[in-house]
Amino acid sequence: MAIEVRIPTIMRNLTDGAKAVEGKGGTLDELFSDLDDRHPGLRERLVDDKGLRRFVNVYLNDEDVRFLGGLDTQVSDGDTVTVLPAVAGG
Amino acid sequence: MRFDSLLDSLGGTPLVGLPKLSPAPDVRLWAKLEDRNPTGSVKDRPAWWMIQRAEKDGLLKPGATILEPTSGNTGISLAMAATLRGYRLVCVMPENTSIERRQLLEMWGAKIIFSPAAGGSNEAVRRAKALAGEHPDWVLLYQYGNEANSLAHYETTGPEIFADLPTITHFVAGLGTTGTLMGVGRYLREQVPQVQIVAAEPRYGELVYGLRNIDEGFVPELYDESVLTTRFSVPSRDALRRTRELLEQEGIFAGISTGGVLHAALGVAAKAVKAGRRADIAFIVADGGWKYLSTGAYGGTLDEAERRLEGQLWA
Numbered sequence: 001m002a003i004e005v006r007i008p009t010i011m012r013n014l015t016d017g018a019k020a021v022e023g024k025g026g027t028l029d030e031l032f033s034d035l036d037d038r039h040p041g042l043r044e045r046l047v048d049d050k051g052l053r054r055f056v057n058v059y060l061n062d063e064d065v066r067f068l069g070g071l072d073t074q075v076s077d078g079d080t081v082t083v084l085p086a087v088a089g090g
Numbered sequence: 091m092r093f094d095s096l097l098d099s100l101g102g103t104p105l106v107g108l109p110k111l112s113p114a115p116d117v118r119l120w121a122k123l124e125d126r127n128p129t130g131s132v133k134d135r136p137a138w139w140m141i142q143r144a145e146k147d148g149l150l151k152p153g154a155t156i157l158e159p160t161s162g163n164t165g166i167s168l169a170m171a172a173t174l175r176g177y178r179l180v181c182v183m184p185e186n187t188s189i190e191r192r193q194l195l196e197m198w199g200a201k202i203i204f205s206p207a208a209g210g211s212n213e214a215v216r217r218a219k220a221l222a223g224e225h226p227d228w229v230l231l232y233q234y235g236n237e238a239n240s241l242a243h244y245e246t247t248g249p250e251i252f253a254d255l256p257t258i259t260h261f262v263a264g265l266g267t268t269g270t271l272m273g274v275g276r277y278l279r280e281q282v283p284q285v286q287i288v289a290a291e292p293r294y295g296e297l298v299y300g301l302r303n304i305d306e307g308f309v310p311e312l313y314d315e316s317v318l319t320t321r322f323s324v325p326s327r328d329a330l331r332r333t334r335e336l337l338e339q340e341g342i343f344a345g346i347s348t349g350g351v352l353h354a355a356l357g358v359a360a361k362a363v364k365a366g367r368r369a370d371i372a373f374i375v376a377d378g379g380w381k382y383l384s385t386g387a388y389g390g391t392l393d394e395a396e397r398r399l400e401g402q403l404w405a
Contacts, residue, residue, distance in 0.1 A: 010304060056307070064323070085306075087209075087298060087301075
C-alpha cells in the first residue's frame with residue numbers, strides 16, 4: 001500500500017495527465033519530495049520557502065493539513081491526500 | 091412576535107436539537123435554522139449589516155447602484171434589502187448556479203451578469219472588481235473583505251447561539267466568505283475559550299477548480315486561520331447523503347451545503363463519543379432546500395444526484 005495523492009487539473013501537466021498518483025513518506029514533506037522524484041516540478045508548485053503556498057490547499061483524509069501540522073503532518077499507507085487550489089464561496 | 095418591518099424581523103432564529111442524529115445522550119447536535127430569515131438564508135444578516143454600514147459611511151445614497159459578486163444567497167438578501175431602501179443591485183454570478191437563484195434575484199429586481207463556470211466564484215470576484223473599476227459610481231460592498239459581514243455574526247448569530255446553548259463545545263459552519271465562522275467564532279471564543287470552531291468547505295467537481303494557474307486562487311480577506319480549530323473539505327456525495335439524512339431523520343429540509351456542515355458535525359460528534367467526552371455541537375443550517383429542487387438533489391439514487399450536481403456550485 002502507498003499514499004494516494006489527488007492532483008488538481010492545473011497540475012496534471014506534471015503527472016502526464018494522471019488524476020491521482022502514489023507516493024510514500026512518513027510526513028507530508030517527505031511525501032512531496034518522493035513525488036517530485038517521479039514528477040519533477042510538483043513540489044515547487046506546492047511549497048515555497050515559507051511552507052505551503054498561499055493558494056494551495058492540501059487535505060489529509062479531507063482535513064486541512066494546515067490544522068494538523070503543515071508539512072510535518074504525519075502520513076501513512078492507506079491515507080488519501082487531496083491537493084486543491086483555493087477557491088471562493090459565498 | 092411583532093416587528094415594524096421585514097428587516098426588523100431578521101435573526102432570532104430557532105436552535106433545534108437533533109434527537110435522532112445525536113450519537114449519545116451527552117453528545118448532542120443542535121441546528122441553527124437560518125432559513126427562517128426574511129429571504130430564507132443566513133446571508134440576510136451580513137447583507138443588511140453591509141448596507142447599514144455603507145449608509146453610515148455615506149457611500150450609499152438614494153438611487154445608488156450596489157455591485158456584488160455572489161453565488162446566490164448574498165445577492166438574494168441584498169436584492170430584498172436594496173429594494174426596500176431604494177437602491178439598484180447588479181450581481182455578478184457564476185453561470186453554474188441553480189435556476190431558482192436566478193429567478194429569485196430577478197424577482198427582487200436585481201440585474202445579473204453571468205461569469206464563466208470554470209473558476210467558480212473566483213471568476214465572479216474578478217469580474218466584479220473589473221466592473222467596479224469601469225463604474226466608479228457603483229458601490230462594491232464586497233462580502234469577502236467587508237468587516238460588516240463578520241461583524242453581523244459577531245453581534246447577532248454568535249450571541250444568539252451562546253444564549254441558547256451556554257454549554258456549547260463545538261461550532262460548525264460552512265466556509266465561503268468565512269464571515270460566519272470568523273464572527274461567530276470570535277464571539278464564542280471570548281465566552282468559552284475552549285470552544286472548537288470547525289469549518290466545512292464544499293468540495294465541488296473539477297470544473298469549479300478549473301483555474302488557468304494557481305495564482306488565480308483566492309483566499310477571502312476576512313479569513314483569519316487562527317479563529318478556526320480545524321477545517322474539512324466535504325465531497326458533494328457526503329453533503330448529499332447528509333442532506334437526505336437530515337430530512338429523513340429529523341424532518342429538516344435544508345440546502346446541500348448544510349449536508350456538508352452536518353457531515354463535519356457528525357465527524358466531530360463521533361470523535362467526542364470515542365474520547366468519552368460530552369459535547370454540545372451547534373451548526374448552521376444556511377438555507378432551506380427550496381432553491382436546489384431543480385438540481386435533483388433530493389430524488390433518485392445518490393449516484394444520480396451526485397452526477398447531476400457535477401460542475402454545479404451547490405453552496
